[in-house]
Amino acid sequence: MKEEFKIAWRNLWRNRRRTIITSASVFFAVFFAVIMRSYQLGTYDHMINNLIESFTGYIQVQHVKYQDNPLIDNSFDYNDSLASAISEIDKVVSVTPHLESFTLASSGTQTKGAAVIAIDPVMERNFSDPESKLVKYRITDEAVTRLKHAGAIPDNVLEKVKKNLGRSFSSSARLELELGLADEDNENCMPEILKCTEVSNGFLTANDEGILVSDRLASYLKVAIGDSVILMGQGYHGVSATGIFPVRGIIKIPSPEIDNKLIMMTIPAAQKFYDAEGKITSLVVNLTGKSDRVLKTVKAKINILLPDNNTVAKTWYELNPILYQQIQGDSQSGQAMLGLLYFIIFFGIFGTVLMMVSERKREFGVLVAIGMQKKKLKRIVTIEMIFLGAIGLVCGLLASIPLILYFYFYPIVLKGDLANMMEDWGWDAIMPTAWFGPYFYWQAVIVAFMVVLATLYPLRKIGKMKEIEALKG
Amino acid sequence: MKVLELKNVNKIYNSDEVKVHAVNDVTLDFAEAEFAAIVGPSGSGKTTLLNLIGGLDMPTSGEIIITGTNLSKLKSSQLIDFRLNNIGFVFQSYNLIPVLTAKENVEFIMTLQKWPQKERDERTFELLNAVGLGDRIDSRPSKLSGGQQQRVAVARALASRPKFVLADEPTANLDSKAATTLLEIMEKLNHEEKITFIFSTHDPRVVKMAHRVITLEDGKVVSDVKLE
Ligand SMILES: Nc1ncnc2c1ncn2[C@@H]1O[C@H](COP(=O)(O)OP(=O)(O)OP(=O)(O)O)[C@@H](O)[C@H]1O
Ligand SMILES: [Mg+2]
Numbered sequence: 001m002k003e004e005f006k007i008a009w010r011n012l013w014r015n016r017r018r019t020i021i022t023s024a025s026v027f028f029a030v031f032f033a034v035i036m037r038s039y040q041l042g043t044y045d046h047m048i049n050n051l052i053e054s055f056t057g058y059i060q061v062q063h064v065k066y067q068d069n070p071l072i073d074n075s076f077d078y079n080d081s082l083a084s085a086i087s088e089i090d091k092v093v094s095v096t097p098h099l100e101s102f103t104l105a106s107s108g109t110q111t112k113g114a115a116v117i118a119i120d121p122v123m124e125r126n127f128s129d130p131e132s133k134l135v136k137y138r139i140t141d142e143a144v145t146r147l148k149h150a151g152a153i154p155d156n157v158l159e160k161v162k163k164n165l166g167r168s169f170s171s172s173a174r175l176e177l178e179l180g181l182a183d184e185d186n187e188n189c190m191p192e193i194l195k196c197t198e199v200s201n202g203f204l205t206a207n208d209e210g211i212l213v214s215d216r217l218a219s220y221l222k223v224a225i226g227d228s229v230i231l232m233g234q235g236y237h238g239v240s241a242t243g244i245f246p247v248r249g250i251i252k253i254p255s256p257e258i259d260n261k262l263i264m265m266t267i268p269a270a271q272k273f274y275d276a277e278g279k280i281t282s283l284v285v286n287l288t289g290k291s292d293r294v295l296k297t298v299k300a301k302i303n304i305l306l307p308d309n310n311t312v313a314k315t316w317y318e319l320n321p322i323l324y325q326q327i328q329g330d331s332q333s334g335q336a337m338l339g340l341l342y343f344i345i346f347f348g349i350f351g352t353v354l355m356m357v358s359e360r361k362r363e364f365g366v367l368v369a370i371g372m373q374k375k376k377l378k379r380i381v382t383i384e385m386i387f388l389g390a391i392g393l394v395c396g397l398l399a400s401i402p403l404i405l406y407f408y409f410y411p412i413v414l415k416g417d418l419a420n421m422m423e424d425w426g427w428d429a430i431m432p433t434a435w436f437g438p439y440f441y442w443q444a445v446i447v448a449f450m451v452v453l454a455t456l457y458p459l460r461k462i463g464k465m466k467e468i469e470a471l472k473g
Numbered sequence: 474m475k476v477l478e479l480k481n482v483n484k485i486y487n488s489d490e491v492k493v494h495a496v497n498d499v500t501l502d503f504a505e506a507e508f509a510a511i512v513g514p515s516g517s518g519k520t521t522l523l524n525l526i527g528g529l530d531m532p533t534s535g536e537i538i539i540t541g542t543n544l545s546k547l548k549s550s551q552l553i554d555f556r557l558n559n560i561g562f563v564f565q566s567y568n569l570i571p572v573l574t575a576k577e578n579v580e581f582i583m584t585l586q587k588w589p590q591k592e593r594d595e596r597t598f599e600l601l602n603a604v605g606l607g608d609r610i611d612s613r614p615s616k617l618s619g620g621q622q623q624r625v626a627v628a629r630a631l632a633s634r635p636k637f638v639l640a641d642e643p644t645a646n647l648d649s650k651a652a653t654t655l656l657e658i659m660e661k662l663n664h665e666e667k668i669t670f671i672f673s674t675h676d677p678r679v680v681k682m683a684h685r686v687i688t689l690e691d692g693k694v695v696s697d698v699k700l701e
Contacts, residue, residue, distance in 0.1 A: 003584055010572035362567055369529055369564075370629075371557025371585055373550060467529045471564065 004376065008383035015356075019388065022352045026392025027399070029345040030443045033338045034400040040334045041434035042408070044327050048290070050427040051323065052316045057096070057127070057284035059299055061086075061306065061313050066281055072101045072236050075279040076311045083123075086285060089301045091294055094126035096284040099270045103233030103241070105213075105263060107221040114217060114263045116231070118270030118280075121204045127284055130203075130264055133251040135215055137175050137197040138168040146196040157181060157189050168199075168215050170252040201225065202249040209269050210248035214262035218250050225249060231263070236276040243273045285313075342446055349454045353385070357458045364462060365470025374462050381458045389451035393444055400440075407433040475540075476636045476669055477503040477526065482535035484521050484692070495521040496532070497692035503637065506667040508660060510674055510683035518692040519673035520641050526671065527560055527639045528552050540636055557585055561630030561638035561668075565645050568626035569614040575601060576610040579628045586633055600628035603665075604658050620651030624658060631662055637669035644679055656682045 012019050052058055066074040083095045099118035104111055124130060144162055147153055153161075160179050169175040172194055176186065179193075202225060204212060211231075213223060223229055228246050235241035245265065253259040271277055287298060295315045302313040317324035367377055411432035414422065419429035484496035495518045503509060511519050524530040525537060528544045537544045539559055547555055556562075569578045576597050583593045601607050604624035606617075614622050623643055630638045640659075644652035656679055663670050672679075680686060688696040 007570070007572060014572055363570065366562075366564060366568060367570070368553060369527070369556065370562050371553055371582060373553050375550075376585075468524050471529070 004380045004383055008380045008387060011380070011384050012387050018352055018355070019391075022349060022388055023392040023395070025345050025348045026389060026447060027396040029341055030393055030396025030447060031400050033341060033443050033446075034397065034440060035403060035433075036334065036338065037439045038400070038404050038433040039407075039431060040331060041437070041439055042411075042432040044331065045434055046427070046430065046432055047323075047327070048316070050422075051320070052290070053127075053286060055128075056316050056319045058287045058290060058295060058316050059285040059302065059313050060319055061283035061285070061302060061311055062281065064310055064312050067314065067319065070100070070281070072099075072234065072274050072276055072279075072281070073238075075099065075236070075276055075281045077278050077307075078280040078283065079278070082305065083283065085305050086283070086302055089298055091287045091289055091298055092285055093288055094123070094284075094286045096120070096123050096127040096286075097267060097280045098282045098284060099267050099274075099276070099280045100282065101233065101270075101274065103231045103263075105217070105221060106230050106232070107223045107227065110221045112217065112220055112261065114231070114261045115258075116233075116263045116265065116270065118265050118267045119204075120267055121206060121208070127286065130212060130251055133170045133253060134201045134203060134212075135168040135199060135250045135252045136170055136201065137172065137194060138199045139164050139166065139197055141165070143197045147193065150192055150196065152192060153189050154185065157185050157193075161193060166219075168250070168252050204248055204264070204266055206266065207268050208248060208266045210246040210265070211269075212249045212251050212264040213247050214259045215250055215252045216256065216259040217261055217263070218247070220260070223247050229263075231273065233274070235274040236279065239275045241274050245269075342450065346450045346454065349388070349450060350457070352388070353454045353457055356384075357461050361470050362472075364465060365467050365472075368465065369467045369471060374465070378459050378462050381462065382455055385451050385455040385458075389447050393447045397440070397443065401436075404433045404436065407431075408435060474505050475502050476505055477501075477540075477671075478536075478538045479526070480536045480538070482522075482525060482532045482537060484518075484525060484530070485533045494692050496525065499535070499692075499694055501687065501694065501697070503669055503671065505669060506663060507637075507669045507671070507685055508663045508683055509669070509671050509685040509687060510680050511671065511687045511689060512674060512680055513689035513695075515675075517689040519689055521692075522689065523639050523641045523671065523673055527562060528556050557582065558633070559636045561633075561635040563623065563626045563630050563638060563640035563643045563672075565642045566619070566622075569622055569629075571614050574611045574613055575606060575617065575625045578614070578625055579632050582629060582633045588633075596632060597628075600631060601625075603662060604628045605654075618651070620647050620655060623647065623651075623655050627655065627659055627662070631666060631668060634666065635668065637671060640670065640672035642673055642675065644674060644676055649676075649678060652676060652679060653682075 063074040063076045078097055083097065086092060087095045097120055101116050103114055103116055105114040106112070119130070139161060144158070144165065147158065147161060160181060164178060167178070169178065172190075175194070175197070176190060181189065204210065211229060213221070213229065218224070221229060225247055228244050230244050231242070233241045251262070251264070253262055265273075267280065271279060285298070285302065287294060299313045299315055306312065364377060368374060411430040413419075414429040414431055422429040479499050479501045482496055482499045483494070486493040486495055497518075499522065511522065513519055521530070525532050528547070531545060539555075542555065544552065544555070570581065573581065579597045579600055580593050583596065588596075598607065598610075601610055604627060606621060606624055606628075609617065609621065614625070617625065627638070627643070630640075644655055647655065659670055659672075660682060662668070674680060684701065685697070685699045687694060
């Protein structure tokens with residue numbers, strides 16, 4: 001074997017340039033494939049994490065008909081023992097009940113359709129955490145006047161503040177970001193700006209009868225904390241639901257669409273309002289892992305705990321089939337592109353092999369003529385091919401590791417419309433890479449497969465070779 | 474003792490609608506330590522005959538027996554091993570493995586035969602010295618002249634002490650001085666090692682040095698002269 005390795009290794013460097021070009025093509029293919037795939041998967045992950053962890057959850061328990069027909073009629077009986085039983089399941093990190101429906105909200109002469117999400121204020125902290133979305137700062141005319149009177153604020157800063165008139169913010173960081181002041185101004189003026197724009201706000205207590213209203217909806221309805229909103233809708237089994245609810249707090253939802261229509265209240269208040277005693281519409285379950293296997297096992301375990309066939313557990317991709325299909329479609333087109341890349345590289349390798357075989361026909365003939373078994377010759381050629389593939393593969397993988405690591409921990413920060421949109425949704429506008437996983441090792445499998453495929457040709461040639469013909473050259 | 478016997482060997486090529494009787498009813502035998510030249514005009518069948526003797530090609534009819542073994546009875550992989558252990562080859566050109574040094578090329582057959590390293594080394598030095606290349610052991614073929622390459626090829630052919638060495642026009646690509654040197658070395662080794670050499674040639678000066686001259690014409694042996 002040693003002899004074979006020696007000859008194969010030296011043969012590899014016989015045509016140095018060709019070996020380098022072939023290895024380099026494998027190197028670049030592997031490198032690009034890994035980086036591209038890592039970004040792709042990382043971005044999906046990021047999207048899924050954001051969407052899932054604060055909107056749908058990984059798994060939801062729902063009435064079977066709820067997904068197609070999200071009515072209060074399609075709710076199910078809920079008690080705390082179900083939630084605690086589910087939270088006992090391995091990998092479950094949070095279980096959050098929701099009762100969701102639509103109503104009309106009105107105040108004075110203003111009326112608007114609103115989405116009502118009833119929550120458990122304590123449990124919800126582990127999920128969408130509405131408390132962190134309470135409006136803390138608001139730029140009003142009054143606030144601007146106050147700022148002006150405070151003096152100390154340069155005109156250009158005041159201009160910037162005025163540009164954001166009417167906007168509200170749930171954190172000082174967000175306000176700072178939106179104003180986009182120069183570092184120096186930021187340091188000097190921020191404390192004063194924060195002081196002048198700060199507003200008081202409130203939250204729901206456990207059995208609160210009040211509501212939280214999203215910022216845009218509140219300004220449409222012209223309500224503030226302490227005012228009341230009349231809600232009118234359809235309750236359980238067609239009863240009409242009407243109630244008057246005091247506004248406890250204003251929340252700022254990054255997505256303008258949702259900010260236009262969201263009302264939150266406690267589950268007991270909602271159950272009373274809809275006349276749906278003891279019922280909820282969904283139980284949102286979050287997990288530590290999100291592999292298919294984990295999702296499936298947890299889902300199965302939850303289904304066992306459910307009392308009847310009218311309630312079922314659904315995974316995030318059953319709940320978001322369109323998003324799931326989009327990701328799948330995008331992922332497949334990414335894979336198709338890599339497939340094309342590898343296809344081209346394969347022909348590069350194959351071309352090298354073709355030339356190698358035709359150049360060395362005579363040499364193969366001499367080797368077999370003087371007594372080398374074809375089997376041994378085949379082994380040498382195979383080792384050469386493995387070297388050829390392995391050099392590019394190993395270098396490509398090694399070169400991609402630091403990049404993946406770096407951009408995993410320090411992801412690219414996106415700018416522009418896409419970034420704004422993502423931030424509006426409350427996501428980090430970043431493009432992280434995916435941690436090493438099967439996609440990484442698969443490159444090795446693909447390259448190995450290509451090498452095997454390309455090696456078949458010389459092996460077949462050697463097998464069929466007639467010594468005298470080969471010797472003629 | 475006979476190392477090689479040919480009995481009524483025929484080789485007929487049937488390609489391109491023309492039937493070529495390349496080797497026609499050849500019966501010959503070779504003893505130990507012969508130094509035989511096969512001569513004849515171009516197309517007379519020299520290469521074909523040597524290929525048959527070397528087990529690189531199969532006769533259409535007749536028998537080739539090497540120290541008791543009938544070549545046509547061997548399977549192709551057995552034939553390769555048989556060649557490895559019994560026959561040395563020197564081809565017209567590009568004999569050597571380009572990635573191996575002179576020493577490694579000579580060693581190559583012994584390596585295939587799994588000789589211990591020490592014996593391999595001894596034999597290699599002995600032969601490379603004998604062919605006058607003791608100082609070029611680490612040169613790759615591309616760094617050697619054509620004549621030097623052929624000398625390495627002769628050393629390799631002899632390395633594992635085969636029954637005989639076949640050489641098809643070993644001097645065809647050499648100038649006359651290099652050709653004479655090569656032949657002198659072959660003759661010396663033939664004498665020292667008692668190994669039969671069978672070589673084909675066009676070169677009258679080479680023919681002059683042979684101890685036996687077999688002349689072919691249209692595939693037939695027309696004369697077989699032993700000179701002593
Ligand atoms: N593979 C083949 N197919 C058909 N005919 C062949 C084949 N090989 C050789 N021949 C024919 O057999 C005859 C003998 O050829 P061979 O090569 O043995 O001659 P040679 O004596 O070696 O000639 P030269 O001195 O030119 O090398 C020629 O007529 C040649 O055309
Ligand atoms: Mg010839």
